[in-house]
Amino acid sequence: NAGVTQTPKFRILKIGQSMTLQCTQDMNHNYMYWYRQDPGMGLKLIYYSVGAGITDKGEVPNGYNVSRSTTEDFPLRLELAAPSQTSVYFCASSSQGGSYGYTFGSGTRLTVV
Amino acid sequence: GDSVTQMEGPVTLSEEAFLTINCTYTATGYPSLFWYVQYPGEGLQLLLKATKADDKGSNKGFEATYRKETTSFHLEKGSVQVSDSAVYFCALSGGATNKLIFGTGTLLAVQP
Numbered sequence: 365n366a367g368v369t370q371t372p373k374f375r376i377l378k379i380g381q382s383m384t385l386q387c388t389q390d391m392n393h394n395y396m397y398w399y400r401q402d403p404g405m406g407l408k409l410i411y412y413s414v415g416a417g418i419t420d421k422g423e424v425p426n427g428y429n430v431s432r433s434t435t436e437d438f439p440l441r442l443e444l445a446a447p448s449q450t451s452v453y454f455c456a457s458s459s460q461g462g463s464y465g466y467t468f469g470s471g472t473r474l475t476v477v
Numbered sequence: 478g479d480s481v482t483q484m485e486g487p488v489t490l491s492e493e494a495f496l497t498i499n500c501t502y503t504a505t506g507y508p509s510l511f512w513y514v515q516y517p518g519e520g521l522q523l524l525l526k527a528t529k530a531d532d533k534g535s536n537k538g539f540e541a542t543y544r545k546e547t548t549s550f551h552l553e554k555g556s557v558q559v560s561d562s563a564v565y566f567c568a569l570s571g572g573a574t575n576k577l578i579f580g581t582g583t584l585l586a587v588q589p
Contacts, residue, residue, distance in 0.1 A: 406581035462570030468520035
């Protein structure tokens with residue numbers, strides 16, 4: 365039972381580089397989410413998806429893009445990395461949205477230098 | 478909009494002490510309420526939840542009661558262990574958006 369799998373676990377990027385954070389779930393959940401966690405700031409929603417082909421912005425979408433071509437995968441793309449994007453990124457999924465809680469991945473720690 | 482307010486940490490306790498972490502919320506409608514726990518270097522795990530007023534969620538010795546009259550969902554445990562050291566997040570399901578809204582988290586450190 366893999367649940368939600370995120371890769372990579374750690375990454376260092378230089379300013380201006382791009383990368384994709386991968387997220388895959390094997391629970392056939394329709395809802396998927398990307399959060400970033402900054403020290404002392406809790407979790408902020410970047411993007412979310414309610415099903416394949418449907419995505420929408422969260423609180424802090426600037427500098428990021430997502431796609432949802434399959435139910436299982438929800439990659440997060442960072443274009444032109446900036447130091448302000450240094451954070452821990454969590455992917456989560458849910459069968460029926462927030463009322464039923466989320467299952468989280470183990471996170472990707474990204475440092476932009 | 479909907480929001481969650483948690484007591485600030487860190488909270489430092491000795492083993493076997495009583496734990497309370499306060500959580501209050503602002504929401505329209507009748508949200509579900511959650512406590513998540515994050516152990517060092519890991520993702521968030523659902524600890525307990527309550528879906529309607531006066532419900533009590535419980536798990537691993539932790540419990541919290543959904544209090545609509547005081548808009549609160551305080552986390553309690555009668556006797557903490559060193560292994561309970563973690564960050565605890567209170568959250569609510571955000572009404573019409575059906576997304577989870579998190580508090581800022583409370584770091585708990587339990588000393589032997």
